[in-house]
Amino acid sequence: MPKPAEVLDRDAEWRMLEEIWERARPDLVFAVGRRRVGKSFILSRFARQVDGIYYQATRRTEAEQLAALSRIVGARFQDAALRRGINFPSWEELFAYVTDRAGGNPFLLVLDEFPYLAAAAPALTSIVQSAWDHDWQKTGMKLILSGSYISAMNQLEQIDQPLYGRRTAKLIVNPFGFADAALFMPQYGVRDQLVAYGLFGHLPGHLSLLDAERSLPQNAAAALLSPSGRLVDDAQHMLDAFTSDAHVHYSIIEAIAGGEQTWSGITKRVGRVGGALQRPLQWLEEMQVIARIVPITERNPRRSKRVLYRIIDPYVAFWHRTVIRLVNAGSLGLVEPERLWDEVVGPDLDDIMGPVFEEVCRDFVRRTHRLPFRPIRVGEWWDATSQNQVDVVSMASGGELLVGECKWGRVTAAHLATLRQRANMLAAELAGTTRVHLALFTGRGEADDEVRRAVAEGTVLLITAEDLRDR
Template identity: 35%
Template sequence: MTFVNRKAELHWLEEAYKSGRAQLLVLYGRRRVGKTELLRVFCREKRHVFFVADLAPDREQLAAFSQRLWEQAYGQAETGFSFPSWEAAFRFMGGLARQERLIVVLDEFPYLMETNPAIPSILQKVWDEELRNTGILCILCGSYVGVMEREVLGYKSALYGRRTGQYLIEPLHFHDMAGFFPGRDPIWQVEAYAVLGGVPAYLLEFIDEDDLFAGIARRVLRRGTFLYEEPRFLLMQELREPANYFAVLRAIAHGKTRLNEITQAAGLHDRSAASRYLDILRDMGLIKRLVPVTEKQPQKSRRGIYRLQDQFLRFWFRFVYPNRSDLEEGEAERVLETRIKPHFPEFVGPAFKEVCRQHLRLLGRRGKLPFYPYRLGSWWDGQNELDLLAISEDEAAIMVGECKWWAKPVGANVLSELQQKAKAVLPHFQRPPHVYYALFARNGFTEELREMAAERHDLLLIEASKFHSSGDL
């Protein structure tokens, strides 16, 4: 199993482990993002109990957890043994951690809560009475972000105030792609990111694929493969009304970005229902709400739009779902040649913009920009749109950017257009900021534009074909 990056997450876990104090950690993030593998790497060569919950009856879950504890205590399982209650199991767990550090991972914790809603209260009681005075490091892990934030981290949760730390595990960034695809051409990596995003489970499917299109045909477009039905299974596994959520995702994928548009396109009866579905899909990390980066109170802004956050969902709804009839008949190659390849550069464009935003933030962290991008995103009004807008903390400087996934080199005309669009954003600042410009291009720049950049201090040219996933230029 390839394990890439997650240095910050591992450091966080190691610091908690080395503290020696009782720790109750909450680690959560969307499904397939690599939480379980992260915890397995962390637990390696440490004394630990790793329990993965499921939707089995409560009695069976307790028995399975009891077996794991017994095996840790005595070196072998005891067939048929089970503690009489979860409280007894948690107290025994505390006993194992009195003299020596012990990690206990309760993975898929929401499943435990679903089969026994009293679990958080029981754990809270034993924590207060016993566990907090031991050497336990207990990690509650879950995939449904909303449930973890409400039922485990929320102030109404029985465990509120007991946790000693929490960490939201997010998909990997573009600059992590080299860990999966070392030596691959940067253009290939951008295109692979556009199809698969930063979800490790999806990237691993392509780890041996040199030809991206051949990989798409083999790994995505054929019945029986993991990715062919992934969006359906993802929704069915997590949600009680998957058809409605599916309709909402499909509407967003087809360019419906505002609440009214989504409500109508998804065939929902009212805005409040659509809003509830959107909130849950955001909790799952599948969609995001965007506002112009100049908005001072993003949560209250009426200019918000919805986009798919998961790149693979973008690909699936654009190219797989509409062609299901042909794909069910085994026409993967024909769909690839006639429906995907002709439109692929256009499809990669929005993903390239996201890669450019990540790259610009990375350059800012490394001190390679004129200022640190305190706020970074996109901007739009009724007439103009900026692919990138970075703002310094004091708003004394901004950087506006354009990202072109073109086969031809980008010329001075693009810079001229960007300068005009930049004028539209200036009224949003109390004092006129110093303006810098950044142009990103798939295949470089004209000689005229390069000469202009050499003579100016306010123009940054970044060529995607020379990207290194490490973030260097």
Template identity: 30%
Template sequence: MKFVDREKELAALQALVTQRGAQFVTVYGRRRVGKTTLLVEWARRSGVSFIYWVAARESATLLLRSFSQTIYRHRYPDNPPDLLFTFPSWEMAFHEVATLCQQQRLIVIMDEFPYAVQSEQGLTSYLQNSWDHLLKQTQIVLVLAGSQIGMMVDMMGYQAPLYGRMTAQLAVKPLPFYALREFFPDYPTAERVAVYAILGGIPAYLELFDETVNLATNIRQQILSSTSIFQNEPFFLLQDEVREVSNYLAVIRAIGEGAHTLDAITKQAGLPKNHVSTYLVRLQELTFVERQLPVTVPPHKRSTKGRYVLADAYLRFYFRFLAPNRILLEQGLLNRLWEKISEQLRAFIGQTAFEELCRQWVMRQGALGQLSFVPDAIGRHWAKDVEIDVVAINWREQQILLGECKWGEEAVGRKVITHLIEDRTPRVLAKLDGNWQVHYAFFARSGFTDAALAAGRVVGALMVDLAMLDGPF
């Protein structure tokens, strides 16, 4: 896999190497996000010896043999082990690891660790005992990595054997938008935003798209093809994490088709409400679903205005375009399916990736001190009578920024500016107590008319075009 960005993650991991004493680290993130590539790249750059081992879905005996032979090959690189060589127990294997790092730093990466735990349920207890009595007195940097986010998080829980042993943890997240420049250096910014809306920042997905052909061709060849990995991806993302995959998929599909409240999702999915509540909690833990509140709801105030949204870009695309049109895929009517996608794709991009990038831009400007105030929170506002795409708020200073995002192909006109200022702003302020100072930002794919720019200058609005959004980070 191509290694892109990840400088912050590399620095965080390398800091563990330079710290004194043994380090015990968990690294987790969804499938295909690039955990293995990151860990191997870090280990190679670290300047110290390392052992990399990846667990497979096989018996406990074969897993121990595999781990034992990996250790043996590290210790005796010129003397391959016998095919059946194995340490008699995991405790003995960990004891051998401890002898390798008594005096010198050694990175030991156990990748896909949850697979090993599924086959050898006592493994975490063996590791706990070895850490307490051997490994924590050595110079080891022990890394447990896995894609099964739920199990990785559970291993750090209060009642788990490894509770309290971890010295660090790293959640590997999708790549940021600017990283797409390295995958698609010749794509115009608008096309990269479209790719980001469909694939997000998942490196394994991005590598499947061909930078030498346009977006439409990539969608047809890589997503709509009968041999595409994308068509069953939602199932594969869930199968290792949950038991009732079909029920979880029903909940995700309901959200993808526009149900955003518990009652609406329950009705759409056709499942008992108490079960849906449980599924939603789990999906949030797995980072596939997010519950959002209007950013104008005061901190610590309970609210019933929460909306459940899909947090994963490809899941949004899949359940917006592929799941409802599965019959067209199965019948091979790809031209008709592409027509349906292309008719709605612009709106989809504008409502998802473009709005998210605009909020990220405001967050970045706030961090750099380029706004009139430092925001406490950035998000959206919605109520029965008004929705605002971008809102940044400082509760103590009573300052608020309201922003409008337009992904159309024509320059934004004056009417958009005045509508937010004169009509929608009073509706937002009516729901806030106090005397608020209002700031404005407008975001446009295709820029602004002269009249719009003049109207924006009157209120000191930030007028942000696509080039500014794609600027240096």
């Protein structure tokens, strides 16, 4: 079935939904992804395509949720009584009604933000288990349970939970990489597209705020630096719905955004002993807010002591690095947004974009077919002293390595010399290296004569910002 034009990219996710729909069996699917990642958008559009039922739960009582879903079911099956407010007395009755009306044919029911439903109706997961085990095994029922509360969705699969071992598929809706994010801003040159990605982040719900009629500074001023801007406080409240102890988690995020990426640095900045932060750090990692990074050479990553923590979403990193200082100083609303761009954000762009550009380059290496080999692992490396690091490391099964240096500006002979030295150090730490490929990534597409000669000789690859946009 054709994917609607308003669903940008998401080809793999749409194909997976099509495959689930076409299977001659019932399915119980878990769909997981951060808020504003586009999860609800694609599920609601797919439900419309197959004439199914889509319901997004809210923080209401069980009776209110059951009443709201009863009306939606009534509208789908043109049942006048349900549409006029005669509600199902129980979830069992609702599921039985839908099953009966589907008549054994494939039928899609999407319960979005399912953790809200489960919180309001604690017995609901057991009711779904019973329906799955006894009523749906010989039907074409396709039930998708979706949620942004990733920890709660993961909990559904624990061995002590009613739905353990019953899901037939899991749809993970990931944020956009740079190449897909660029589709939201075709009016910009690649340099501005990268900066927009670094400020607005990788969530479709944020990228869709970019106004094609405005320049990048105008968009940033309106959405990020104005008191009425849509994103001026989103990062400040992104966790409020998921935990009552959010202030500790926000402090951790702010510490990381401020440059404290090690365990000791974070604990010192937050003012808590290490043990008190272990669970919040793990929770933020599970919620896909931060990433725990170790050198690619580590044999046992979970036990490694060489750990750095990074914020995954560029928007969240930018907000906690820059916008929060303007909020705390009372500058938002006092100083014109355009002036804040000119005097605060603009001069700091090179520092903001350095780590963003590095991650964009690593993502390019993961997905491109233009490099010497397809990797089995992609990451980065730093030595035990943290004095030497490599931005991009790609490993192949036969012992080949691609080692890359990322520069937001131009690349020079000095960068190439440093890369060669560090590539040798990295290869020495790895056993079985058979060949090393060197790569320089430049955000400006500029390189000096010596680098150009090395590229012409085939001893180094030069990858520009335009290359990173290839899909």
